[in-house]
Amino acid sequence: MTLQNDQAIREWETPLALGASHVQAYQDEGVAKIKGVFSAETMDILRREVIQNVTRLGSSVDNENRDEEYPSEDVDLYRKAFTQVFNLWTHSDLIRSFVVGRLAKIAAELMGVSGVRIYHDQALIKEPGGVATPGHVDHYYWPLATEKVLTAWIPLVEITAEMGPLDFALGSHKLDYGRNAELVQQDEAVVEARLAEAGYPVVTAPYQLGEVSFHEGWNFHRAGANQTDQRREVLTVIYMDHEMTLQEPANPNQEYDREKWCPGIEVGNTINSDINLLIAAS
8 A cells, every 4th residue: 555545544433423414404405415424535446446447357347248139228228328336335444435435424424324235336337428317216127125215326527517516306215106116117297297297306416526415315306417527526425324124126137136236135135145244333
């Protein structure tokens, strides 16, 4: 480890005190978007490590489907929009140090749990000209028994409005709508009308470097196209309650996730496989 890396790890491992407003926003709106979670200097270190591993490992989606036709429109949509690489924390001690520290403790505090496990992480790099990501809810894809799961969305570069930051429908995690459809099965106009009718405003804003958003699995969100000549580089980490149990998969996407991210776990049991790393919140 270099001196710079050591300094970054010390920052990542140091807890960050959350304001009550952040916890309240997460509970009320299903989203907490927090500035200054990390310094720009340590984000530059993380970015170099993520990009190095992304380059070395290659696209997870392409690697999994190298010898077959893409199995669904959803996969093809992701292939066109993103370079996507899974579970970088298992390939890099530096990235592991990042995902088990301050970030995980914030996730636990927002969800009100005493500990979390990693469901998985992924680099999501929207290439220049990458298409918009349609509105959807993440939990549709997860065979997880409770709502105590969130996605931390960590930009590795400053993200302008033209690069396609996340748009969140505030409070939409309380709406029992659209929970049984894939990305490409959503009619954007219908979704927007339903959200407006229910009184859940859709908001968007750029991200500063070091700013992180945390959104609940049932929150409706989308992202615009990358209209710039720069890559929109993001690391996401999905954290779940450390007591999360596996539910019977409700669709083929959940069956895929069960096999990939919950290996060897039986329905009804705690998701505690070797890749679901336990992280204490205290």
